[in-house]
Amino acid sequence: MIKLCIDCFGGDHSPAANVSGALMALDALPDLELVLTGDEELIKKELDGKSFDGKRLSIVHAPEVISCDETPTAAIKQKKESSLMKAIELVRSDETVHGVVTTGSTGALVAAATLRVGRIPGVKRPAFCPILPTMKGGIVGICDSGANVDISVRMLCQFAIMGSLYLKCACGMESPRAALLNIGVEETKGDELRKSAYPVMKGMDNINFAGNMEARELLSGDYDLVVCDGFSGNVLVKSTEGACLEMLKKLKRDIYSRTINKIGALLMKKMFDEEKRFMDYRNYGGSVLLGLKKIVVKGHGSSNDVAVEKCIEQAYRMQTADLTERTSREIGAFNELHEELPN
Amino acid sequence: MIKLCIDCFGGDHSPAANVSGALMALDALPDLELVLTGDEELIKKELDGKSFDGKRLSIVHAPEVISCDETPTAAIKQKKESSLMKAIELVRSDETVHGVVTTGSTGALVAAATLRVGRIPGVKRPAFCPILPTMKGGIVGICDSGANVDISVRMLCQFAIMGSLYLKCACGMESPRAALLNIGVEETKGDELRKSAYPVMKGMDNINFAGNMEARELLSGDYDLVVCDGFSGNVLVKSTEGACLEMLKKLKRDIYSRTINKIGALLMKKMFDEEKRFMDYRNYGGSVLLGLKKIVVKGHGSSNDVAVEKCIEQAYRMQTADLTERTSREIGAFNELHEELPN
Numbered sequence: 001m002i003k004l005c006i007d008c009f010g011g012d013h014s015p016a017a018n019v020s021g022a023l024m025a026l027d028a029l030p031d032l033e034l035v036l037t038g039d040e041e042l043i044k045k046e047l048d049g050k051s052f053d054g055k056r057l058s059i060v061h062a063p064e065v066i067s068c069d070e071t072p073t074a075a076i077k078q079k080k081e082s083s084l085m086k087a088i089e090l091v092r093s094d095e096t097v098h099g100v101v102t103t104g105s106t107g108a109l110v111a112a113a114t115l116r117v118g119r120i121p122g123v124k125r126p127a128f129c130p131i132l133p134t135m136k137g138g139i140v141g142i143c144d145s146g147a148n149v150d151i152s153v154r155m156l157c158q159f160a161i162m163g164s165l166y167l168k169c170a171c172g173m174e175s176p177r178a179a180l181l182n183i184g185v186e187e188t189k190g191d192e193l194r195k196s197a198y199p200v201m202k203g204m205d206n207i208n209f210a211g212n213m214e215a216r217e218l219l220s221g222d223y224d225l226v227v228c229d230g231f232s233g234n235v236l237v238k239s240t241e242g243a244c245l246e247m248l249k250k251l252k253r254d255i256y257s258r259t260i261n262k263i264g265a266l267l268m269k270k271m272f273d274e275e276k277r278f279m280d281y282r283n284y285g286g287s288v289l290l291g292l293k294k295i296v297v298k299g300h301g302s303s304n305d306v307a308v309e310k311c312i313e314q315a316y317r318m319q320t321a322d323l324t325e326r327t328s329r330e331i332g333a334f335n336e337l338h339e340e341l342p343n
Numbered sequence: 344m345i346k347l348c349i350d351c352f353g354g355d356h357s358p359a360a361n362v363s364g365a366l367m368a369l370d371a372l373p374d375l376e377l378v379l380t381g382d383e384e385l386i387k388k389e390l391d392g393k394s395f396d397g398k399r400l401s402i403v404h405a406p407e408v409i410s411c412d413e414t415p416t417a418a419i420k421q422k423k424e425s426s427l428m429k430a431i432e433l434v435r436s437d438e439t440v441h442g443v444v445t446t447g448s449t450g451a452l453v454a455a456a457t458l459r460v461g462r463i464p465g466v467k468r469p470a471f472c473p474i475l476p477t478m479k480g481g482i483v484g485i486c487d488s489g490a491n492v493d494i495s496v497r498m499l500c501q502f503a504i505m506g507s508l509y510l511k512c513a514c515g516m517e518s519p520r521a522a523l524l525n526i527g528v529e530e531t532k533g534d535e536l537r538k539s540a541y542p543v544m545k546g547m548d549n550i551n552f553a554g555n556m557e558a559r560e561l562l563s564g565d566y567d568l569v570v571c572d573g574f575s576g577n578v579l580v581k582s583t584e585g586a587c588l589e590m591l592k593k594l595k596r597d598i599y600s601r602t603i604n605k606i607g608a609l610l611m612k613k614m615f616d617e618e619k620r621f622m623d624y625r626n627y628g629g630s631v632l633l634g635l636k637k638i639v640v641k642g643h644g645s646s647n648d649v650a651v652e653k654c655i656e657q658a659y660r661m662q663t664a665d666l667t668e669r670t671s672r673e674i675g676a677f678n679e680l681h682e683e684l685p686n
Contacts, residue, residue, distance in 0.1 A: 135589045135590075135592065135593045146526055149526065149533060149534035150534045150535055181578065183489055183492065183573070183574060183577040183578075190492060190574070191492035191493045191574050192493055194492075194574075214577075214581055215577065215578040215579075215580075215581035215582035215585060216581040216582065216584055216585030216588075217585065218582055218585055218586070219585060219586060219589040220585075220589065230526070231526060231533070231534050231537075231575060232574060232575045232578045234526040234558065235524065235526075235558040235575045235578045235579050235582070236558075236578050236582050237558075238557055238558035238559040239558035239559065239561055239578070239579050239582045239583045239586070240582050240583075240585070240586045241559055242558060242559030242560065242561055242562060242563075242583070243561070243562060243582070243583045243586035243587050243590075244586050244590055245559075246478045246562040246563065247478075247586075247587055247590055249478065250478045250618075250621075251618070254614050254617070254618070255611070255614070258613075258614070260610050260611070260613075261610070261611050261614050263607075263610055264606075264607040264608065264609070264610030264611035264614075265607065265611065266607070267603050267604070267606055267607030267610070268598070268603070268604050268607035268608065268611075270601075270603075271597050271598070271601070271604050271607075274597070275593075275594070275597070278593075
């Protein structure tokens with residue numbers, strides 16, 4: 001049995017989307033058990049009239065909500081009774097709970113999960129690894145996409161290991177091609193961090209190192225994992241999302257500006273609908289926070305029920321594949337081999 | 344009279360595009376004088392049969408070409424007789440030559456221009472500032488986009504000054520809104536570099552500081568200049584270009600996959616042509632290398648004649664507005680005010 005804790009508040013469509021997504025996941029996965037945290041009365045209202053296996057669903061009451069505007073460190077101290085903190089505490093203290101899924105504040109999640117759930121021994125920093133669709137129909141992971149901004153070579157190499165394992169365990173990849181994000185493909189390119197990391201990564205036998213990658217190749221489908229510091233990873237993900245969304249917006253504006261375009265677009269409606277679905281983050285699950293003792297999945301703030309369900313299934317697969325244990329082993333082996341690296 | 348040196352080799356369409364673009368610029372700007380560098384015989388062949396003002400055009404023979412695959416530092420040492428090095432030497436030694444335009448190797452240009460042309464006194468590092476179109480029909484500059492990867496707060500502030508002046512001088516902006524590229528908009532966000540730079544930039548009265556900007560806002564049209572280190576700037580520009588190009592490619596593929604889409608696209612041909620033109624880098628000039636004693640403009644390697652002409656006009660406007668002199672004054676004033684900053 002896999003047991004996960006679902007934070008039902010803090011998202012744009014909470015608690016409706018979270019509760020409904022939880023029920024969908026319960027329905028799809030017979031050996032899944034869920035604990036929902038949040039205002040009990042409101043959650044019960046969402047459950048009302050719906051059919052589900054009551055033995056596999058429980059509620060832990062949490063009257064408070066941490067919003068995305070709050071300072072994370074202050075919020076996690078002051079709002080112990082929030083749905084997020086209750087979920088985190090449950091994951092921390094209950095051995096039978098394997099992980100947590102939330103659509104709430106990213107900052108509060110990172111702070112609370114790092115402090116309370118704790119890192120896998122040997123892991124220097126937990127790292128975010130979101131997934132984007134590539135133009136060839138596949139996916140690409142980006143690790144780290146924003147949890148750590150000032151980092152070391154050791155951390156970068158650990159991101160490569162954790163990201164690769166995640167893609168193997170949760171996304172069915174056999175040997176993900178891991179590239180180092182850089183400003184050129186040659187081995188000598190980049191800043192001090194990249195120049196020092198390249199030879200180390202090249203020598204690692206637990207990743208499938210594909211050399212340096214320029215940012216323009218992100219969606220090409222030629223790489224499965226992009227390894228980067230959280231600052232440039234954040235720039236990479238957000239500028240890609242921004243460019244795609246702005247282009248779609250412009251296209252839409254231009255279509256509506258002339259009747260002939262509207263007629264053309266009508267004929268192409270099916271295609272445009274497919275493009276929209278292709279671009280929809282909700283079809284690609286959440287951003288996982290890797291390197292912690294338990295599974296942590298962060299869904300997008302605007303997640304609907306389908307997106308929440310995807311996040312839960314993602315956490316389920318990670319636990320089924322024993323990701324935490326495997327990460328612990330591989331990080332341990334790496335650290336032993338690379339004692340010489342500064343932390 | 345503005346006198347510029349045009350490196351006619353090293354680009355994908357050299358020397359034809361460079362020579363033809365040079366003639367177009369000569370035609371458009373009556374007080375422009377050009378010196379073309381490269382294989383004299385090949386350049387003369389391109390000029391053959393074309394009408395132009397011979398008094399304002401001369402050729403300096405340079406038999407060698409630096410390709411983009413060569414190591415920049417080795418190439419600039421070994422290929423003194425290359426079209427790029429001849430151009431750089433002319434700019435350096437001839438007081439009447441105001442600047443250089445090239446479509447050749449970026450690395451060789453940065454190395455040669457920095458070493459031979461030299462920085463404006465007080466400028467710590469020259470910085471690239473390319474321009475992208477925004478979705479509101481305007482433009483946005485990015486400084487630095489890749490010349491400097493390990494930088495200081497002082498450099499970042501200088502990039503803000505140089506980029507702002509460039510947008511004023513060459514792009515007709517009155518008071519460009521300069522934003523600091525960061526992973527969140529709050530003042531406390533980011534790595535050590537960004538956290539230290541924010542309060543300094545906030546206090547600068549020669550830039551119109553607009554606070555932190557997330558990468559997804561690049562094309563929104565809400566900012567005129569993005570200030571960043573060369574690593575994340577490079578990621579920002581390349582991922583944006585990559586995402587737009589990959590999306591257009593996907594759209595094209597999807598259109599051709601079904602007859603009904605082809606008919607729709609035919610009706611929307613005018614619109615799609617406009618989108619393509621909108622996305623075409625050639626309409627936005629080259630990437631300028633700011634902070635040097637003379638004007639340096641780097642056109643895209645695949646520049647056609649129109650793109651080369653735009654680059655020349657850009658250099659012309661920069662010189663007409665006395666950009667170098669103004670940069671020298673403003674950087675001097677900044678350094679005097681901020682002696683406390685580490686270099």
